[in-house]
Amino acid sequence: MTLITRRGLVMGSAAGAGLLLSGCDRLGTQPQFRKILFSGDKINQGLQRALSERGALAPEFRHDQMSPVFRVNGTHDPGTPDYAAHVAARFADWRVQVGGLVTRPLSLSVADLGAMPQRAQITRHDCVEGWSAIGKWQGPMLGAVLKAAGVRSTARFIVFTCADLYHGAPYYESIDMVDAFHPQTILAWAMNDQRLSVGHGAPVRLRVERQLGYKHAKYVMRVDALASLAGVGAGQGGYWEDAVGYDWYAGI
Numbered sequence: 001m002t003l004i005t006r007r008g009l010v011m012g013s014a015a016g017a018g019l020l021l022s023g024c025d026r027l028g029t030q031p032q033f034r035k036i037l038f039s040g041d042k043i044n045q046g047l048q049r050a051l052s053e054r055g056a057l058a059p060e061f062r063h064d065q066m067s068p069v070f071r072v073n074g075t076h077d078p079g080t081p082d083y084a085a086h087v088a089a090r091f092a093d094w095r096v097q098v099g100g101l102v103t104r105p106l107s108l109s110v111a112d113l114g115a116m117p118q119r120a121q122i123t124r125h126d127c128v129e130g131w132s133a134i135g136k137w138q139g140p141m142l143g144a145v146l147k148a149a150g151v152r153s154t155a156r157f158i159v160f161t162c163a164d165l166y167h168g169a170p171y172y173e174s175i176d177m178v179d180a181f182h183p184q185t186i187l188a189w190a191m192n193d194q195r196l197s198v199g200h201g202a203p204v205r206l207r208v209e210r211q212l213g214y215k216h217a218k219y220v221m222r223v224d225a226l227a228s229l230a231g232v233g234a235g236q237g238g239y240w241e242d243a244v245g246y247d248w249y250a251g252i
């Protein structure tokens with residue numbers, strides 16, 4: 001009886017590769033084999049295109065294209081005594097803690113975020129529930145905040161911890177480093193030239209313009225650089241991902 005194990009197959013193909021390599025010079029001159037050799041270029045091109053597509057900007061709009069009404073969705077107000085105290089103090093004591101895999105953990109007030117180089121963008125928010133709205137958002141680029149914190153090269157994800165419970169579970173979200181350093185990914189503290197309202201995520205929310213609405217965490221308290229999402233929430237990278245299996249990468 002012959003048992004074909006995975007290991008056996010791997011060893012078999014490794015031996016085959018060895019044979020091919022040893023005869024490489026001669027094989028390289030054969031048209032069929034050249035085709036196989038250079039098909040690697042196409043694979044790289046595809047990968048490169050995929051990566052640069054991730055870096056492309058989301059469309060931006062003119063002031064006169066802004067929606068007169070921008071819906072509030074999900075949590076309208078975290079409603080905890082702690083959050084209510086921050087509202088009463090106009091968020092003077094709110095701090096966004098930046099930690100995890102960083103060399104310099106930061107504790108940033110809204111004023112600190114406003115003192116960094118700002119980016120403003122008028123973009124369309126697309127909610128998975130089928131509505132969209134165009135609004136203006138302002139704040140520092142998340143990438144600049146992460147650089148200031150000395151984010152480590154071992155970080156693969158950025159996790160945002162929010163102040164609200166939605167249907168009893170803590171809202172959180174996460175993105176990868178490509179989106180974290182995308183120029184339109186900002187920690188917004190202003191919307192439509194005013195400080196964020198409670199409905200829209202005061203005092204700080206994420207804007208990650210190449211993804212759907214549920215990724216745009218409101219009421220951000222913590223920003224953590226992590227190597228894995230395994231220990232966070234139920235492990236799927238976000239509230240909706242855990243709750244109903246929405247895609248973790250919700251690219252638009």
Ligand SMILES: Nc1nc2c(c(=O)[nH]1)N[C@H]1C(S)=C(S)[C@@H](COP(=O)(O)O)O[C@H]1N2
Nearest residue numbers: 071072073074075127162171200213216218
């Ligand atoms: N903390 C928190 N962030 C959240 C939500 C939420 O319920 N809690 N809802 C998400 C969803 S589904 C959408 S569409 C947007 C809504 O943002 P808006 O209220 O500013 O329209 O926030 C996202 N971020």
Ligand SMILES: [Mo]
Nearest residue numbers: 127128213214
């Ligand atoms: Mo949404």
